[in-house]
Amino acid sequence: KAGVTQTPRYLIKTRGQQVTLSCSPISGHRSVSWYQQTPGQGLQFLFEYFSETQRNKGNFPGRFSGRQFSNSRSEMNVSTLELGDSALYLCASSLVGHEQYFGPGTRLTVT
Amino acid sequence: DQQVKQNSPSLSVQEGRISILNCDYTNSMFDYFLWYKKYPAEGPTFLISISSIKDKNEDGRFTVFLNKSAKHLSLHIVPSQPGDSAVYFCAASAIAGNQFYFGTGTSLTVIP
Numbered sequence: 001k002a003g004v005t006q007t008p009r010y011l012i013k014t015r016g017q018q019v020t021l022s023c024s025p026i027s028g029h030r031s032v033s034w035y036q037q038t039p040g041q042g043l044q045f046l047f048e049y050f051s052e053t054q055r056n057k058g059n060f061p062g063r064f065s066g067r068q069f070s071n072s073r074s075e076m077n078v079s080t081l082e083l084g085d086s087a088l089y090l091c092a093s094s095l096v097g098h099e100q101y102f103g104p105g106t107r108l109t110v111t
Numbered sequence: 112d113q114q115v116k117q118n119s120p121s122l123s124v125q126e127g128r129i130s131i132l133n134c135d136y137t138n139s140m141f142d143y144f145l146w147y148k149k150y151p152a153e154g155p156t157f158l159i160s161i162s163s164i165k166d167k168n169e170d171g172r173f174t175v176f177l178n179k180s181a182k183h184l185s186l187h188i189v190p191s192q193p194g195d196s197a198v199y200f201c202a203a204s205a206i207a208g209n210q211f212y213f214g215t216g217t218s219l220t221v222i223p
Contacts, residue, residue, distance in 0.1 A: 004154070033210075033211070035213070040215065041215060042113075042117075042200065042213045042214055042215035042216055043155070043200065043202075043213035044213075045210060045211065045212065045213075048210055056210040058210075090154050090155070092154075099145055099157045099160055100145075100157070100211060101157065102147075102154030102155045102156070103154050104152070104153055104154050105153075105154050
């Protein structure tokens, strides 16, 4: 079974721009979660989608948004990028109530 | 507010000895706990989990212990191997939901 894939793997953007990251979950997994990882902060939960609906949301500003498609693929969008948004963005998929499987992440650098 | 805490940012252990990684949580609603291992430039990899109905779960060299009264869990790796060198994250959730809370990670170095 193929794992979680994320595209692109690396991205460089300028302050004020917007960015869209993509995640394809493991086949059969309907829950997709997004995390931001920065040094010293661990994995900060952004949001979780299940069957195209956002079920849980972390404590991030409204500039961070996401969506999930009918095939369970998910996208995350960050608008009006700030320098502090530079991070590794991780996507994870799971069967509900079970462990999450992570993709390799997208390394976003904002200059 | 960090609901899951790993107070040791780093740990060094000799090859063949035991590695003990610790994790504390504050939310008494958490009933499912997991450990992940992360290498640089890769996403975290699931290692082992435990539900609150158990106090111990083993998988090969890895054992997780849960002390619900102390809101504490630990991961034991015996014997430690150089390939175990990585960052280890603990995570917790309430099974009713699907939101996982992660600690800040402990960087384990196993010295050959």
